[in-house]
Structure formats: C-alpha cells, structure tokens
Amino acid sequence: MAKRRKVNNMLGLAVLATVYAKPMHPYEMASVLRARGKDRDMKIKWGSLYTVVRNLEKHGFLAVAESVRDGAHPERTIYRITDAGRQEYADWVRELIAVPEREQPKFEAALSVWGVIHPDEVMVLLRQRLALLEEEVAGQRETLAQHCREVPRLFLVESEYDLAIREAEVAWIRSLLGELTSGSFPDLEAWRAWHETGQVPSDVADLMERGSTTD
Template sequence: MAKPRKVSNLLALAVLGTVVQQPMHPYEIASVLRARGKDEDMEIKWGSLYTVVRNLAKHGFIEVVDSRREGARPERTIYGITDVGVAELRDWTRELVATPQPEHPRFKAGLSMLPALPPGEVAAALRERIASLESMIAAQEAEAATEDVPRLFLIENEYELAVRHAELTWVRGLLAELTNETFPGLAAWRHWHATGEIPSEYAELADRGSTE
C-alpha cells in the first residue's frame, strides 16, 4: 500500500531524480526533464514546477546551495538534494516499482463504455487502434535501434514497448472475435442497436444500483 508523502506530486520525484546528479536552478531542472522526455514517463504540469520545488525545500528534501545572476537576468536560486531527499527518492522509487496501484488509462474507460457502440463501429475503431499501435511500435523500435545509451536509462521505454505489444495482441484477438462471430452475445448486442430493444440480460445489469 502506498504511504502518504509530504510532497506527493510525481513531478517532485522527477525533480529529486534530477538534482541528485548535481545542483540546479528550477529553469535548468525543467530543461533537463524535457530533454530526457520525462513528461512521457509521468504526468507533469510544468506550471506547478516552482511550487513543487518550494514544497520540496520546505520539507527538507532539497536546499538552497547557491544563487547566481547572469547579465540582466533575474537571480537564480540553485538547489541541491539533501540526505533526507536522497532517502525519499529511493523509498518512493522502490514503492512505485514494488507496489501495483490502480491506474485508469483512457483505453480502459473506452472499453467500459463499449455497449454504447454497435459491434460494427467497435470493429472499425479497433482496426484504427491496431494501425496506430503498429505505427507507434515500429517507430519506437526504430528509435531504440539507434540509441547509444545504457539499457538502465531506457528501461521505461522497454516496458512501454512490451505493454504496447501486449495490447496489440489483445486488440487483434478481440477484433478477431467480432469478425468471426465468436464473441459471446454478439447477436443480442447487434439486435439491441438495430432495434433499440435492450436484451433482458442487459436490462438486469442496468437495474443494478437503481434506487427506484
């Protein structure tokens, strides 16, 4: 079970993972995170960066180690990680790797609403998804083949590629069930959309949780 954290925004984890290498000012932190594509690994709201940095400093995870001014630019505060911050970085990372948490991807949300579409439209949408996944996988594999970076620093990309391969296999299987007429209850589903008459087994589900 995930434990409560004093600064729980995942951007805070990204900041700690950046300043652990060397002290930086917030603008430099943002530049490094963008260059490393961390906004593809986790949801990052760039507008909250300075607030996250201040909160990390407030709770002792990072501290001001220097400040500098370059020309007419405003003075920039340089932050370094503390021992407490290193411990938080390690503990948080360990928790994320070890403890599965409920996640809510958009695809799962769409699948939960699948009865709203007739089978033919679902099949067409799945074909579109398959084409997109195939393109994304090909591009990612081509990029990986040209990367001259130790595997340790690309492991999240490897995971994402494996997940996309698994999703592609599953979506192809679902599409096959729809096209070869082996999906359970397909006839009732199709009849519902053709006539507007909800099958009895669907009606029972619709009544669950009703207070009337």
C-alpha cells in the same frame, strides 16, 4: 499499499532525480527533464514545477545552494538535494517498483461503456486504433534499437517496458477483433439487436440496473 508522501506529485520524483547529480535552478531542471523525455515516462504539469520545488524545499528534501544573477536576467535560486531528499527519492522508487497500483487508462474507461456504440462501428474504431498502435510500436522498436547502441540499458528499461505494454495491447486488440469479426464474441447478436431494435436485452438491463444501485 502505497504510503502517503509529503510531496506526492510525480513531478517531485522527477525533480529529485534531476538534482541528484548536481544542484540546479528550476528552469534548468525543466530543460533537463524535457531533454530526457521524462514527460513521456510520467505525467508532468510543467506549470506546477515551481510549486513542487518549493514544496520539496518546505519538507526538507531540497535546500537552497545559492542564488546567482546572470547579467540582466533575474536572480535565480539554485537548489540541491538534501540527505533527506536522497532517502525520500530512493524510498519512493522502491515503492513504485515493488507495490502495484491500480491505474485507470482512458481506453479501459471507454471499454467499460462501449456497448453504447454499434459493434460494427466498434470494429472500425478498433482497427483505427490498432493501425496507429502498430505504427507507434514500429517507431519505438527502431528508436530503442538505435539507443541500445549508444546508451547503457540501465537507462532504457522504462522504454522497454512501455514498448512491451504497447505490444501486449496490439496483441489483445487483434484477438478481440478476431472474435468480433468471426462472430465468436459472446452476446454479439444481442449487442447488434440492441442497436438495431432499440431494445436493451433483459440481461443487460438487469446489469445496468444493478450497477446504478451501487453508484
């Protein structure tokens, strides 16, 4: 089970990773994070960057290295990672690698209530999603192949993982579409009848009723 952290925002992890190599001011942190594409690896709310940096400092994970003034620009505070920050950073990464956490993708949420849409329309929507995913996967494969020639694999495994997840989703949607298209998907006819007659099948109604009593 994941433990409760003093700074639990994933942007905090990204900041610690960024200043691990050298001290930076928040504007430079944001520039480096964008350049590294970290907003694709984790959910980042850029507007909370300064708040996260201050919280990391408050809990002893960052410390002020110096304040500098560059010409007419406002004074900038440069932060360095502390020993406690290095320990927190490494411990956080260990936990994220070792302890699986339940995530809630929007696609999964949609699938949990997809019965409200006619199965014929669902098939159209799934084909649309599949086409977009296949295009995305092809682009990711090309980009990853190019990066493999220029960047050590140590810094590419997150891209490999994301590609593997996308490829698995493509394979699963193709299989699901195959069942829907062939008619082998269980209860497909009852699902169609629900939309064509407006009558909710009794077994579905029972499940909906049971679900409503457990909310």
